[in-house]
Amino acid sequence: MLPQPKLWKTPFLQFRAGTxxxxxxxxxxxxxxxYLSFIDDGTDVIExxxxxxxxxxxxxxPIKKGETEVEFVEQCTTGRVMLFTINKGAxxxxxxxxxxxxxxxxxxTYLESIKTALAPKQDSSKTAPRTIQLAELQRLISSISSNNNDISLRKLLQSSQITEALLEEPEFYYERIKEHLPxxxxxxxxxxxxxxxxxHITRATSILGAALKDPQAFRELCRANNLSANGSGVLAFLNAIIESAKKSG
Incomplete structure (x- = not known):
């Protein structure tokens, strides 16, 4: 049996192969x-x-992440041939x-493991901003409302949880808000x-909150936003948005 090679570091992937x-x-x-072995030392290069x-x-x-393609050669029918195409560098x-x-x-499995390892290293400065997940939003709404009573839009917008998210990625949230500004x-x-x-924002939220408490206005707002119109009030409107997001997501 062919003994496994002793390398300077344990590879994350190793399999039998010939040149x-x-x-x-x-x-x-x-x-x-x-044996073909692959070592990742945490840099942008796979050895x-x-x-x-x-x-x-x-x-x-040495193979730099994001600069190499790997695939099986489908034209080869007498064996399994793996092709590495390095697009840049020496x-x-x-x-x-x-x-x-x-x-x-x-x-x-070998192929997918190699592709994953060779994928471009993500720039931490370009990671997706934090967004409030649906489950988190539901917990937030529940914590603000009590005994299933309706909630205030103003209170929701000024809650510590919403404030924390806004301050963490203000540019991201502003991009979503600005198209609705006068x-x-x-x-x-x-x-x-x-x-x-x-x-003026406080006044606007008060007007919207009052409209949502009116059953007819509530139904009109839900119809305009393609939401299910069940009940009335701010809480019912937010729950309708959450349910719509679940169906589309």
Missing amino acids: MTYEDGVVSPCNSRG MIWSGEGTNLDVSL HKGQFFFWLQDKSTEKDN EGETWDPKEIKRELQSS
């Missing part, structure tokens, strides 16, 4: 047996190492390996909390 040569448009397998039988020499190829080119495991059961009006995203507590 191949590419000449005049023809790919040919080398007869030597070996791919081929270790051959009967040699202490490991062939290492190692730019194509590299072929033939899988030597007798079973094909794990082939797709023409010519702009806000400083950093002042979004203060703006939502301003007198």
Whole structure:
């Protein structure tokens, strides 16, 4: 049985594979047996190492995340050939390996593991902003309302949970609000909390809250927003929004 190679770090993936040569448009397998290993040290580079039988020499190829494509060569019907295409850098080119495991059961697992590892490293500065999830919003509404009584829009907007989310990603929430502002009006995203507590916003929420308590106005608002009109009031309107989001999500 072919012994597993001893590497400087435990690989996250390792399987039996052999090298191949590419000449005049023809790919040919080398007869030597070996292992293909992948090591991730937490940087933006994956180290791919081929270790051959009967040699202490490991062939290492650094692969930068986001710059390499990997796939099976579907045209090959006499074996399973994995192709790595490095698109940039000093190692730019194509590299072929033939899988030597007798079973094909794990082939797709190997491929998906490699693709995941080689995906571009996410820029933490561009991560998606925090948004209040539906379950969290439901808990928030329940904590503000009591004994199933209706709630105040003003109280909801000024709650500590909403304020925390607004201050965490003010630019994100401002982008969603600004299209509904009166023409010519702009806000400083950093002042979004203060703006939502301003007198004209307070008046607007009071008017909307009163309208939602009127059954006829409630039905009209629900119809205009493609929501199910069950009951009336702010709480019923918010629950209708949540149910609609669940169905569409």
